[in-house]
Each structure stands twice: as structure tokens, then as C-alpha cells.
Amino acid sequence: MKAAVVTIGDEILIGQIVDTNSSYISKALDKIGIATHEMLSISDDKTHILNTLAKLQNNFDVVVITGGLGPTKDDITKKTFCEYFSDELIQNDSVLSHVKEMIEGFYKRPITQVNIEQALVPSKAKVLFNKVGTAPGMLMEQENTVFISLPGVPFEMKYLVDNEVVPFLIEKYDRPFIVHKTLMTYGRGESLIAEQIENWELNLPSFIKLAYLPSPGKVRLRLTARGENEQALNEAILNEVEKLKPIIGEIIVGFDEDESIEVVIGRKLAEKGLTLSTAESCTGGKIAQQITSVSGASRYFNGSIVAYSNEVKCEVLKVDKNTIDTFSVVSAEVAKEMAENCKSIFKTDFAIATTGNAGPTKGNSDAEIGTVFIALATSNTVFVEEFNFGQPREKVIDRAVGKAFEMLNEIILKN
Amino acid sequence: MKAAVVTIGDEILIGQIVDTNSSYISKALDKIGIATHEMLSISDDKTHILNTLAKLQNNFDVVVITGGLGPTKDDITKKTFCEYFSDELIQNDSVLSHVKEMIEGFYKRPITQVNIEQALVPSKAKVLFNKVGTAPGMLMEQENTVFISLPGVPFEMKYLVDNEVVPFLIEKYDRPFIVHKTLMTYGRGESLIAEQIENWELNLPSFIKLAYLPSPGKVRLRLTARGENEQALNEAILNEVEKLKPIIGEIIVGFDEDESIEVVIGRKLAEKGLTLSTAESCTGGKIAQQITSVSGASRYFNGSIVAYSNEVKCEVLKVDKNTIDTFSVVSAEVAKEMAENCKSIFKTDFAIATTGNAGPTKGNSDAEIGTVFIALATSNTVFVEEFNFGQPREKVIDRAVGKAFEMLNEIILKN
Numbered sequence: 145m146k147a148a149v150v151t152i153g154d155e156i157l158i159g160q161i162v163d164t165n166s167s168y169i170s171k172a173l174d175k176i177g178i179a180t181h182e183m184l185s186i187s188d189d190k191t192h193i194l195n196t197l198a199k200l201q202n203n204f205d206v207v208v209i210t211g212g213l214g215p216t217k218d219d220i221t222k223k224t225f226c227e228y229f230s231d232e233l234i235q236n237d238s239v240l241s242h243v244k245e246m247i248e249g250f251y252k253r254p255i256t257q258v259n260i261e262q263a264l265v266p267s268k269a270k271v272l273f274n275k276v277g278t279a280p281g282m283l284m285e286q287e288n289t290v291f292i293s294l295p296g297v298p299f300e301m302k303y304l305v306d307n308e309v310v311p312f313l314i315e316k317y318d319r320p321f322i323v324h325k326t327l328m329t330y331g332r333g334e335s336l337i338a339e340q341i342e343n344w345e346l347n348l349p350s351f352i353k354l355a356y357l358p359s360p361g362k363v364r365l366r367l368t369a370r371g372e373n374e375q376a377l378n379e380a381i382l383n384e385v386e387k388l389k390p391i392i393g394e395i396i397v398g399f400d401e402d403e404s405i406e407v408v409i410g411r412k413l414a415e416k417g418l419t420l421s422t423a424e425s426c427t428g429g430k431i432a433q434q435i436t437s438v439s440g441a442s443r444y445f446n447g448s449i450v451a452y453s454n455e456v457k458c459e460v461l462k463v464d465k466n467t468i469d470t471f472s473v474v475s476a477e478v479a480k481e482m483a484e485n486c487k488s489i490f491k492t493d494f495a496i497a498t499t500g501n502a503g504p505t506k507g508n509s510d511a512e513i514g515t516v517f518i519a520l521a522t523s524n525t526v527f528v529e530e531f532n533f534g535q536p537r538e539k540v541i542d543r544a545v546g547k548a549f550e551m552l553n554e555i556i557l558k559n
Numbered sequence: 560m561k562a563a564v565v566t567i568g569d570e571i572l573i574g575q576i577v578d579t580n581s582s583y584i585s586k587a588l589d590k591i592g593i594a595t596h597e598m599l600s601i602s603d604d605k606t607h608i609l610n611t612l613a614k615l616q617n618n619f620d621v622v623v624i625t626g627g628l629g630p631t632k633d634d635i636t637k638k639t640f641c642e643y644f645s646d647e648l649i650q651n652d653s654v655l656s657h658v659k660e661m662i663e664g665f666y667k668r669p670i671t672q673v674n675i676e677q678a679l680v681p682s683k684a685k686v687l688f689n690k691v692g693t694a695p696g697m698l699m700e701q702e703n704t705v706f707i708s709l710p711g712v713p714f715e716m717k718y719l720v721d722n723e724v725v726p727f728l729i730e731k732y733d734r735p736f737i738v739h740k741t742l743m744t745y746g747r748g749e750s751l752i753a754e755q756i757e758n759w760e761l762n763l764p765s766f767i768k769l770a771y772l773p774s775p776g777k778v779r780l781r782l783t784a785r786g787e788n789e790q791a792l793n794e795a796i797l798n799e800v801e802k803l804k805p806i807i808g809e810i811i812v813g814f815d816e817d818e819s820i821e822v823v824i825g826r827k828l829a830e831k832g833l834t835l836s837t838a839e840s841c842t843g844g845k846i847a848q849q850i851t852s853v854s855g856a857s858r859y860f861n862g863s864i865v866a867y868s869n870e871v872k873c874e875v876l877k878v879d880k881n882t883i884d885t886f887s888v889v890s891a892e893v894a895k896e897m898a899e900n901c902k903s904i905f906k907t908d909f910a911i912a913t914t915g916n917a918g919p920t921k922g923n924s925d926a927e928i929g930t931v932f933i934a935l936a937t938s939n940t941v942f943v944e945e946f947n948f949g950q951p952r953e954k955v956i957d958r959a960v961g962k963a964f965e966m967l968n969e970i971i972l973k974n
Binding site: 153154155157159160163164166167168169171172174179180183184185188194214216217219223246256257258259262276297299324326334335336353356359366368399420427431432433437439440445446448449453455456483489502504505536537540 | 568569571572573574575576577578579581582583584585586587591594595596597598599600601602603629630631634663668671672674679712714731739741749750751753754755760768770771772773781782783795827837839843844846847848850852854855856857860861862863864865866867868870871874875889904905906917919920949950952953954956
């Protein structure tokens, strides 16, 4: 079972937007045992689309395409599909009444000719009904390949993948199993880990593959097993993980597959009935934003104060002005006061505070660009650490957020 | 001048990470007149890499590849490059001394065999010296194609693109000009805009292409012109923009190419000497995070209170408990109080507040999932609007953030 995922749109090829659709689609396919062998982004150009479809046909079992289904002149996927499959567009009545309902009911305006054309679909296509938008998805089979065309708007694409595409593919194909297990490690470099686990890696069974996924401060180790017997795959992977524990157990902080650190932390806080708040200067609310991106965060997250000026640090977070004057606003002392005060303002078990200089200019302190202090207040103490995350701004903010989660994760494990 | 951008890595193909490198590379190429015609993501598999290189050779002038250059066993790009170009790996002394310096100087640990191997490069390759990491980039020419291989770590890739790849390509090729101009519009749907500008669009000169880039609440219109004379392209585009103004001028909020709404708002606030704060419930700090992602935000952004529980809304944001009890926490009245109190706590000219139910469960109010109230406090009044952004959670949060920026943008224009 081989799949290709294709995105159509010049906005991707000129770098105006990042393609997140392909990632969502390939993850959904992977979960049902269909491996994506190739992703492609191509232009809104008829010949380019036709050539791509021809190249993919019979080389892949499933081809999922997003983009180019909107109502405007640059959206040419539907017409090009017709040409490729020697088909013609016909009106689909249930799509038309749905489009009418959405435009007139939800958007409160009369339907236009452009809207009506959204209900035209190739006559041979299986229509994938799009409850959350006006452009339907389409599915066409030709020789050994199933071609699926979905709108490029992410939440519409996601709706159709979850509710139409995945159920269709599960029904149609017998699929092998793909089992992943990802170990999250913190605080040791990729090359050092590679040397330590070299013997273990050389002795992995041939159906298990290892990948290193390094990012600032952490390395994820992903084990992937493929085969016909799901239980055997799971057992084999667990067996390998057990062998790893004596070698690098101390740097493994989590085992879960798709889980980001904020999900792991959230679950641990909820399990232990502990609560968290944040006081953010240089991270500008990003810690809070990541924590609250997880549904159910209100069980353990009370809130945050983003204190972007010295006045706010003093007046809202109640940091002593003398501390700032004596030690500078980017200092361990200020970070500690921020964390302690945050903890008492929000009445939480833990509070995390950040103060630093993300750059590109020095701002209201003399600290080197990239310098960040992170403090973590717990029931009986405050930890504070100093970092220099270099440049640019985006990296400083992201690494500070990552480090804050890492410190929090360690503390929760001990509580 | 045609380019292809290739990413190598199973982590992309199984949807574990989103590829942001391709977008950065194609944008950098586009700026120097090199059009990316295709992006590809392929697996860490020797045959797959070899076949891809063969397919691209002579069909593209430039092929930029990222990934697979790390120090671990799953990083096979370098060896595969050698095989494709019938070359062998040799030690590069300046890379080796740089790797030593980074490991021993920055990471404070002895260099290992794995590190030393990072200094091996194909003998025919032009080495692209990577100041910010241990894996060098490589450039090989074969027949009509330049192949460039870069590490996949985003900040290393960015460093090499900006400092090595772009200067090399500028030196090597005569390139045409590509000029983009993007108009940002707010508050009107893609299909309605398409009907209104249909005649204008039909009469565009053939060297100018229009694209619609819709996202919740806004549509960007991108004009792209290609040709030999940069000044003539710029004039032709400006001429077309002037013709558009009488048709849809009232919904055009900005003209800048790469600017996001938070950059536009930031610049306008700074120009007018106005300040902003936010009080966020359902958006969880995302408005603050986006505002502070822009460097220099401290000139106009004072801070935020993320009030994720009723207690925090009452105790930190000083919302009257009676207001919550009478109208519910997801209500116009609570949003208004949050905005007004936020404005006075942070002493800003404007304050934006959000309260809503992002789902997937109902939480501490009876409001429908997707219901969000957004209030905007100004010097003399508070505006409040009610929305239903549907589901899922991620969309509700993103649309609420987008709507908040839209309301703010409108108000700033009037001030």
C-alpha cells in the first residue's frame, strides 16, 4: 500500500505559505497502515497537474490531492480532473442545496453564480460531502490508483480526511500494520546518543527501523515496525525499548507517540491534581498559548501574565522596582520574583517565569541578545536557570519555551 | 530558471513533522528570480534518493535538497550523493577544525568518531561552510543541473541559504525578475470578490497572474509579474492595483508583500504612539504571542492577562462575580468588563478581550461550542461582537485571534 500526497498551489511554491495539509494527510494514512512514499507540491498549471497525475497513476495505490477547488479562476483542479479522466462536470443537487444553505443561512447573503458552480462535479466522481465548507471532495478510480481531491482549506481538508477518506480506504483495502513508538530524550546530543546505542541499533530486527529526530535541546528516537501481526510488532518494539533503558534510561522523559511535551505535561498535572500559571516576558504568551492549545487545559492551567514592560512587571506582577534597578530586568532575581508572585497571584502549585532578550536589538536591558532566565516556582522553592539561545528572535523564543517545558517536566516527575 | 526543492526524511512522510524548510528555500529563490516548479518529500532510502536525483537532473537548473546530513546511521544523503556522482568521501580539514571547535568549545565535551565523520565530504563537491552547525552543505554540478545539499535543521539550512546558496546562484546565473504584490482584504468572501473583480481580472496583461489566498475572515490577492525589466513589471502591477481601488478599495487593508496582520497593526500602533494590551480566555495567550512575535513589539504592547478560570477573571482581571453569575462567563458583558479592566490595569490605549468556548466540551458555561465574544476597549467606548466559529478547537482559537486583529485594525485606522 503506497500513497502519494500532492498539494496544488503557487502560494506554496513561492514560499508564501507553509504546506501543513500533507503532514496531516500522511499521518492519517500512516495510522491505517498506508505509507506515504512521496509528497509533491506543484503549480496551479493544467499541464503540470495532468503530467503529475499521469506519472503517479499505477505507481501508487492512493493519491491524495489538496488545493485548487475554490470558486475562483485560479482554482483549476476540478476542470483538470475532468480532462484527465475524460469526464464532464454535472450539477450535484445535494451539494447545491448545501452550498445554498451555507451561503444564505450562515453567511446571510444571496447565492451567486460562482457559488452555484461549486456544486458542479465530474460525472464519474464519488462525491465526498463537505459539511464544513462549500467545495466538495471528489474520488475517482482509474486502473490501479484511487485519486482523491480535497479542498486546500485546512479544516475542510481535515473534516474530509477523517470522515470520508479514511473510512473509504479502511473499507476498500486490506492493509498491513505500521507501529511507531517515539522516545523523547532531553539534554543529550544526537551524536553522543548514537555512539551510546550503536550496538543496540546494529542488532535491531530488520522489520524495525530507527530514526533520530533532533531539535534544540532534545532528540526523539522513533522506532517503526511494519508487518502483518500488530501484536507481534508491538511486542517486538517494547522489547527493544526495554533493552534501551539500561543504556540511556536517564535521558528518556516520555514514550508517547504523537504527544507533544505540552500534552504530556498536561496529563501529568491533571493526574496529580496540580495547577500551573506562567509569567512571561520574552516568550510573550507562547508558553500559555501552547498549554491552552490542549483541550481540557482548564483543569490544570489557571492563567498567565504577559509582562512586556518594566511597569507591568512592577505594577501587575508586583516585582520590586529595586530588584530591577539593582540586577537589571533580565536577571535571575527578577525571574525568581516573577515566578513567585505569579504563583501567589494565580494560586497555583507551579509557576514558570521567563525574562530575557530575544533580539534583534538590546531593548531595555544590557543583557546579551539571546540571554534568557527561566524560573520555576514550586511549593517550597524557586529554581532559576540562565541560558543563551543565540539568535534569531524566533529561535530564542522557541528554545525558551522548550526549556521551560523541560524544567517543568522534570519537576512534575519528582512531585 | 527552474528549481526543485527536495526534503529527505521519513519523519516528514509519516506526518511527524511539518516541512517548513521548502517554504523558506523557495521564497529565497523566488526573490532572486528563480521559480520553484516542484517540491518533493522523499524517504531516507538510497534507491528512492538515487531515482529522484536522476529524474530531476537536466529537467531543473537547480535542485536544493535538505535533510539526511546528520551524524547518525539514518542520515544517508552524503553517501548516496557519492554514489550518484561516482565520487568518494574525503576529509575536509577546515570543516574538521570547525567541528572540533564547536564540540569542544561550545558543547564542552570531547569530540567523538561520529563527529569526525561530519568532516567527510565528496571530493568533487564545493563545500558550503556551515558556521552555525557541524554538518557542512555541499554543491555538485552535473550536466545541466546544480545539486545543493543542506542540513535539515532549520536555522542551519537558513544560514546556508542566505550566506552560501543565494550568493552562488546570483553569481552563476542571469535571472529574470519576479515581482509580487499582495493585497490583503478583510471581511468579504473569496467568491464575492471574484465576481466583483471579474472584468478587471479578465483584462490583466498576460505576464501578470492573479491568485486568491483565502483564510478565515480574510482573502489575500496576489499579483505576480515575470519579465526582464523589473521597473516595467513594478509599474504594470501598480497600474493594475490602481484600477482595483475603485472596485474593492474599501476592503483592502494593506499592500505589503510578506506582512502579516500583526506586523501591519504593530507598525500602525508604533506610528501613532498608541499602546495595546490583551485579556485572553479562550485564545489562551495566542493574541499576545502573535503580537510579540514581531521584533520591537515592546514599543506598543504592554502585556496580557490570560484568565483561564473564573477565579482568575474575578481576582486578577477584577471582573465582577455578579456579572459572571448573571450573564455567564461566555457573554458580551464579561468580555466588556475584561477589556475595560485590562485597559486600565495595563494603562493602554486599546485592550482586546476574548471569552468563549473553544471546545471540544462545554466547560464552565452553557454557551454553544464555538461561541466567542470579543471586546475591544478604546479611549471612550467598548465594542463587543459575538461569533460562532464552529469546530474544532484549533479553528475556533485561530478565527478568534484573526477576528480580534481585524477589529483592532479597523479601529486603529479610525484613530
